[in-house]
Amino acid sequence: MLLxxxxxxxxxxxxxxxxxxxxxxxxxxxxFCGEMAAILGLSASMAPRVLKALEAVxxxxxxxxxxxxxxxxxxxxxxxxxxxxxDLLLETIxxxxxxNLMAAAGHAAEKALHDAMEANKGKYVLVVTxxxxxEEDGIYLTIAGRTAKTILEEAAAxxxxxxxxxxxxxxxxxxxxxxxxxxxxxxxQIVKDKPVVNIAGCPPIADVITATIVHVLTFGRVPELDSxxxxxxxxxxxxxxxxxxRANYDAGQFVEAFDDEAARKGYCLYHVGCKGPATFxxxxxxxxxxxxxxxxxxxxxxxxxxxxxxWDTMTPFYGRLPNIAGMSVEKTADTIGALAVAGTxxxxxxxxxxxxxxxxxxxxxxxxxxxxxxxxxxxxxxxxS
Amino acid sequence: MAATKxxxxxxTRIEGHLRIEVQAEGGRITNSxxxxxxxxxxxxxLKGRDPRDAWAFSQRICGVxxxxxxxxxxxxxxxxxxxxxPPNANTIRNLMVGMQFIHDHxxxxxxxxxxxxxxxxxxxxxxxxxxxxxxxxxxxxPNNSESNFRAVLERLKTFVSGGQLGIFTNGYWGxxxxxxxxxxxxxxxxxxxxxxxxxxxxxxxxxxxxxKNPHPNFVVGGMASxxxxxxxxxxxxxxxxxxxxxxxRAQRFIDQVYWPDIVAIAGFYKEWASIGGGAKNYLCYGxxxxxxxxxxxxxxxxxxxxxxxxxxxxxPFDHMGVxxxxxxxxxxxxxxxxxxxxxxxxxxxxxxxxxxxxxEYLQEEKKYSWMKSPRYNGAVMEVGPLARCLVAYAxxxxxxxxxxxELLGKLQVGPEALFSTLGRTGARAVETVLLGRLMQxxxxxxxxxxxxxDVATFNGDKWDPSxxxxxxxxxxxxxxxxxxxxxxxxxKDGKLExxxxxxxxxxxxxxxxxxxxxxxxELSLVDNHPLIDPERPLEILRTVHSFDxxxxxxxxxxxxxxxxxxxxxxQ
Numbered sequence: 020m021l022l023x024x025x026x027x028x029x030x031x032x033x034x035x036x037x038x039x040x041x042x043x044x045x046x047x048x049x050x051f052c053g054e055m056a057a058i059l060g061l062s063a064s065m066a067p068r069v070l071k072a073l074e075a076v077x078x079x080x081x082x083x084x085x086x087x088x089x090x091x092x093x094x095x096x097x098x099x100x101x102x103x104x105x106d107l108l109l110e111t112i113x114x115x116x117x118x119n120l121m122a123a124a125g126h127a128a129e130k131a132l133h134d135a136m137e138a139n140k141g142k143y144v145l146v147v148t149x150x151x152x153x154e155e156d157g158i159y160l161t162i163a164g165r166t167a168k169t170i171l172e173e174a175a176a177x178x179x180x181x182x183x184x185x186x187x188x189x190x191x192x193x194x195x196x197x198x199x200x201x202x203x204x205x206x207x208q209i210v211k212d213k214p215v216v217n218i219a220g221c222p223p224i225a226d227v228i229t230a231t232i233v234h235v236l237t238f239g240r241v242p243e244l245d246s247x248x249x250x251x252x253x254x255x256x257x258x259x260x261x262x263x264x265r266a267n268y269d270a271g272q273f274v275e276a277f278d279d280e281a282a283r284k285g286y287c288l289y290h291v292g293c294k295g296p297a298t299f300x301x302x303x304x305x306x307x308x309x310x311x312x313x314x315x316x317x318x319x320x321x322x323x324x325x326x327x328x329x330w331d332t333m334t335p336f337y338g339r340l341p342n343i344a345g346m347s348v349e350k351t352a353d354t355i356g357a358l359a360v361a362g363t364x365x366x367x368x369x370x371x372x373x374x375x376x377x378x379x380x381x382x383x384x385x386x387x388x389x390x391x392x393x394x395x396x397x398x399x400x401x402x403x404s
Numbered sequence: 405m406a407a408t409k410x411x412x413x414x415x416t417r418i419e420g421h422l423r424i425e426v427q428a429e430g431g432r433i434t435n436s437x438x439x440x441x442x443x444x445x446x447x448x449x450l451k452g453r454d455p456r457d458a459w460a461f462s463q464r465i466c467g468v469x470x471x472x473x474x475x476x477x478x479x480x481x482x483x484x485x486x487x488x489x490p491p492n493a494n495t496i497r498n499l500m501v502g503m504q505f506i507h508d509h510x511x512x513x514x515x516x517x518x519x520x521x522x523x524x525x526x527x528x529x530x531x532x533x534x535x536x537x538x539x540x541x542x543x544x545x546p547n548n549s550e551s552n553f554r555a556v557l558e559r560l561k562t563f564v565s566g567g568q569l570g571i572f573t574n575g576y577w578g579x580x581x582x583x584x585x586x587x588x589x590x591x592x593x594x595x596x597x598x599x600x601x602x603x604x605x606x607x608x609x610x611x612x613x614x615x616k617n618p619h620p621n622f623v624v625g626g627m628a629s630x631x632x633x634x635x636x637x638x639x640x641x642x643x644x645x646x647x648x649x650x651x652x653r654a655q656r657f658i659d660q661v662y663w664p665d666i667v668a669i670a671g672f673y674k675e676w677a678s679i680g681g682g683a684k685n686y687l688c689y690g691x692x693x694x695x696x697x698x699x700x701x702x703x704x705x706x707x708x709x710x711x712x713x714x715x716x717x718x719x720p721f722d723h724m725g726v727x728x729x730x731x732x733x734x735x736x737x738x739x740x741x742x743x744x745x746x747x748x749x750x751x752x753x754x755x756x757x758x759x760x761x762x763x764e765y766l767q768e769e770k771k772y773s774w775m776k777s778p779r780y781n782g783a784v785m786e787v788g789p790l791a792r793c794l795v796a797y798a799x800x801x802x803x804x805x806x807x808x809x810e811l812l813g814k815l816q817v818g819p820e821a822l823f824s825t826l827g828r829t830g831a832r833a834v835e836t837v838l839l840g841r842l843m844q845x846x847x848x849x850x851x852x853x854x855x856x857x858d859v860a861t862f863n864g865d866k867w868d869p870s871x872x873x874x875x876x877x878x879x880x881x882x883x884x885x886x887x888x889x890x891x892x893x894x895x896k897d898g899k900l901e902x903x904x905x906x907x908x909x910x911x912x913x914x915x916x917x918x919x920x921x922x923x924x925x926e927l928s929l930v931d932n933h934p935l936i937d938p939e940r941p942l943e944i945l946r947t948v949h950s951f952d953x954x955x956x957x958x959x960x961x962x963x964x965x966x967x968x969x970x971x972x973x974x975q
Contacts, residue, residue: 309604317621319621
């Protein structure tokens with residue numbers, strides 16, 4: 020994405036016509052819509068509706084603001100999956116202002132921002148990475164002499180939709196960790212008059228952004244969100260309940276120290292601090308870097324980076340979560356409570372044996388089987404093993 | 405005629421938020437100011453935390469050079485607690501850091517720096533057949549074909565005629581400082597596009613060993629990714645093969661695309677070999693240990709300083725000579741500390757004295773940046789690929805010397821050409837070529853060790869805090885893609901008592917010090933530096949980008965009440 024494309028998607032052209040002109044086969048487009056329907060948690064019968072809606076949509080203008088951040092989110096997007104229709108979608112979006120990659124600088128860049136906002140007033144999608152520092156009248160971040168807060172307020176006023184990408188824009192992230200020296204807050208602390216979609220994670224997986232945009236284009240509104248403003252289709256299930264190592268957990272097979280015999284067999288990382296049981300994220304399904312691997316897949320415990328306040332609630336990272344019984348697999352962050360270091364209980368036998376693709380499709384149909392905690396995973400909130 | 409005041413804010417195509425102000429007269433820059441306009445603050449946040457968590461916090465300093473702060477923190481904690489990591493872990497970290505260098509440098513050239521030299525609109529006039537002829541004369545890269553260049557040209561034409569310039573909107577196209585013929589512009593645009601797919605592929609190495617990129621996972625004492633070539637959930641034969649293929653593809657692109665492009669494009673801009681030199685001293689901490697990080701003789705890039713551009717000798721470096729000043733920074737030091745404080749004794753009491761936002765100029769202000777001014781025994785130091793290259797060159801490093809001499813030979817210039825805007829960009833390519841080869845060496849070492857039965861990736865002897873001394877301190881150094889990076893930690897009663905970092909962009913982006921010495925960015929902008937059109941400051945971007953600024957930095961910490969504390973500046 021973020022690049023010139025062979026066949027620009029012109030402003031008043033329907034996506035269907037555009038893709039056809041671009042040489043994307045009907046079959047690929049149908050497949051993509053089916054995948055998107057699955058990711059969005061829609062039944063298979065909804066795929067034709069996605070298809071129909073997407074075919075007819077017009078190109079959405081996008082304005083992108085980089086605020087108080089590390090640029091990891093933009094980097095994550097640059098690593099998104101192999102060129103797919105999703106990529107094409109992002110690629111063809113008109114990014115008239117993106118500081119990290121744009122050719123112009125200074126006044127010329129500021130003018131590009133201003134022009135893009137003026138020309139598409141009330142219609143553009145505003146994407147924000149980075150938090151907003153509020154202490155000392157916001158002087159901890161200025162761009163072109165203006166504070167981040169001023170810039171965000173102005174850009175949000177003319178936006179149709181606001182998408183906060185990454186933990187910084189979501190809730191402030193590491194700079195907002197105790198004691199939050201600069202008074203960093205997320206976008207939804209500034210933008211109150213319209214829904215803000217939070218693409219959680221430090222950084223998030225870029226595929227979630229694609230799916231969110233597809234949702235907006237298909238239904239003309241943002242997807243259903245949980246209490247933290249995260250799309251439920253992506254953040255509705257715990258890592259623990261989707262983890263390929265779940266069978267090891269259920270069988271009481273745990274890594275007790277890095278590189279021990281259990282680690283060399285790929286067993287469960289719960290005893291070395293895995294926060295998967297308290298973390299809602301699609302990591303095990305979407306995976307990272309064109310589906311190469313993911314943190315637990317590379318032997319490291321999940322650190323809970325999609326959760327608000329994880330630098331304080333999930334640390335020490337190598338400390339074991341408390342064990343809370345009776346948690347259901349279908350519960351979402353809304354019912355558990357966002358900041359609670361939630362339980363590890365619950366198992367759905369055989370759940371982990373499903374393939375990622377299978378889980379993607381099967382997720383909705385799985386029955387609820389709340390169970391007690393396995394005997395080997397005793398509660399020990401403070402230990403760092 | 406009075407000097408014209410010019411402000412460039414934001415400086416785009418960098419990491420972070422940087423503002424440059426200059427004064428120009430008669431087409432030359434006569435004075436300059438570099439200002440970091442973002443402050444995040446991590447040191448206070450790290451205080452009291454588990455030292456084993458520090459790498460994850462400090463990693464979030466920067467998502468571009470995503471592994472370097474993690475590794476510097478690991479080294480600092482491992483230094484403090486005297487933890488020795490297994491040879492496999494050292495090799496895996498080298499592979500991850502090495503790929504970070506390669507990834508960073510190639511992306512920097514094509515996606516952040518190239519548009520300073522390459523006029524995208526000029527490429528529209530190119531003849532694809534002629535472009536193919538030129539490109540094939542430079543390299544055997546299979547995509548340097550007429551049909552491919554024709555396809556790219558068509559893409560570009562549709563793009564421009566569609567009126568959707570996107571990120572190319574308001575570029576300085578047609579500026580007289582652009583010198584490349586249309587065909588070379590087209591070649592560069594084609595490779596700009598290819599590099600985008602390439603970078604996505606090769607950085608998957610981080611996902612294999614660290615689970616994801618950006619922000620892959622590490623662990624104090626080694627690596628969390630266990631090796632078992634017979635298992636599905638570990639580093640196994642399939643994953644190692646994938647790694648090998650990534651390394652091969654990385655090296656092929658460096659040798660057949662990046663290096664030839666650098667040589668070819670530099671040939672059209674030789675005047676930039678006498679522009680933008682600036683600082684005269686070059687510092688390198690050293691990097692890539694083949695055994696243990698504590699063994700300085702095992703570093704591939706040696707540690708040291710080149711003073712006053714004297715390539716006949718390398719001056720030894722002692723980190724106790726580092727001191728930071730705040731003469732021009734929005735902080736206040738205790739009385740008597742005007743000459744600077746060593747990071748062990750660092751103090752960061754914020755004291756914003758700048759104009760209230762929105763503001764127009766900072767150049768009349770006595771203090772004008774969130775960046776401090778690190779100095780070495782009072783001297784200004786440039787850090788980064790050029791410093792690394794010059795120190796190695798002066799130390800007689802055979803491989804560095806051969807690669808540098810090849811570049812100088814092709815451009816028909818002497819070593820003095822290195823002290824320039826062009827020199828920085830050339831040095832970056834020189835070390836990328838060498839790292840492409842080193843990656844192969846490290847990979848073979850890893851596989852040989854596994855074959856020999858050594859699969860250890862983690863040393864857990866001192867994992868448990870009960871085995872730690874009551875008090876300890878450590879220095880974690882790294883010569884990161886953008887230069888000398890230091891993390892300093894103090895551990896007390898199992899917790900981090902203090903954490904500080906002095907990062908490459910702090911050295912390079914530092915403002916004026918107590919003696920009135922400008923920082924390296926500022927010095928480079930007044931060193932024989934043109935600015936033809938203040939409305940289109942293309943030349944400023946060339947020189948500033950040649951440092952590859954990474955500014956998430958300036959990140960000093962303070963507490964919410966406004967008193968205090970220490971710092972983390974970010975690369």
